[in-house]
Amino acid sequence: MTAPPPPRRLSRDELPHETLALARALIGKTLVHDLPEGRLSVRIVETEAYPVGDAAGHAFIGQTRRNATLFRDFGHAYVYLGYGVSWLLNVSSETHGVGAGVLIRAGEPIEGVDEMIRRRGRARLVELTSGPGKLAMAMGVDKRLDGADFFAGGPLWLGEAVRPRGEIGVSVRIGITKDADRPLRFYERANPFVSGPRKLNR
DNA sequence: AGTGCGATTGACT
DNA sequence: GTCAATCGCACTA
Numbered sequence A: 001m002t003a004p005p006p007p008r009r010l011s012r013d014e015l016p017h018e019t020l021a022l023a024r025a026l027i028g029k030t031l032v033h034d035l036p037e038g039r040l041s042v043r044i045v046e047t048e049a050y051p052v053g054d055a056a057g058h059a060f061i062g063q064t065r066r067n068a069t070l071f072r073d074f075g076h077a078y079v080y081l082g083y084g085v086s087w088l089l090n091v092s093s094e095t096h097g098v099g100a101g102v103l104i105r106a107g108e109p110i111e112g113v114d115e116m117i118r119r120r121g122r123a124r125l126v127e128l129t130s131g132p133g134k135l136a137m138a139m140g141v142d143k144r145l146d147g148a149d150f151f152a153g154g155p156l157w158l159g160e161a162v163r164p165r166g167e168i169g170v171s172v173r174i175g176i177t178k179d180a181d182r183p184l185r186f187y188e189r190a191n192p193f194v195s196g197p198r199k200l201n202r
Numbered sequence B: 001a002g003t004g005c006g007a008t009t010g011a012c013t
Numbered sequence C: 001g002t003c004a005a006t007c008g009c010a011c012t013a
Helices: A019-025 A113-120 A132-139
Strands: A030-035 A038-050 A077-082 A086-092 A101-111 A156-159 A168-171 A185-188
Touching (some): A030 A101
Antiparallel strands (some): A038 A101
């Protein structure tokens, strides 16, 4: 077995800072977490945008201690606990003082699959990272990484695409009640690691 | 101090 | 398909 070539780290200006463009651009890119146990990486296949002024976004109520990372400049990890159960990972977008971000909802396991299986307590590949809480758990992402900079040489980073991406689908976002009709969810069509009901994924 | 509510998941009918 | 678990946070008083 030959290990796949490591992806190159992306720099801050190789991705759009604007929220919707970022959500689209992240599809196909690599999310990496380097740990003592080894490298965990996924190919990002699903995202959701939470732009400025979006009533569904955590930043809508203004800056609080919980959502402070969303107001940092582009490229910081906003990690919060959803439903008291799951950690969810976002990338802060726009510029300092502007509360917006992109939720990373699903990925396709690339490296560290055995470790992901251990962390998830599930052996089936499709159950490892096909949802935002699952992805964070498999990738070893929790509150400790809130505020981490994706582009400062740290253990959590974004890499170039490891292969061309397929056609991108767009749908409404999953699990929200406010601003629920906006087409702000992006995913790679026909990718088995995308979350959500199949009818949303066409 | 008490209340209500999720950017979810997994178990179960 | 339905539904409970679980808890940090924002808000009210």
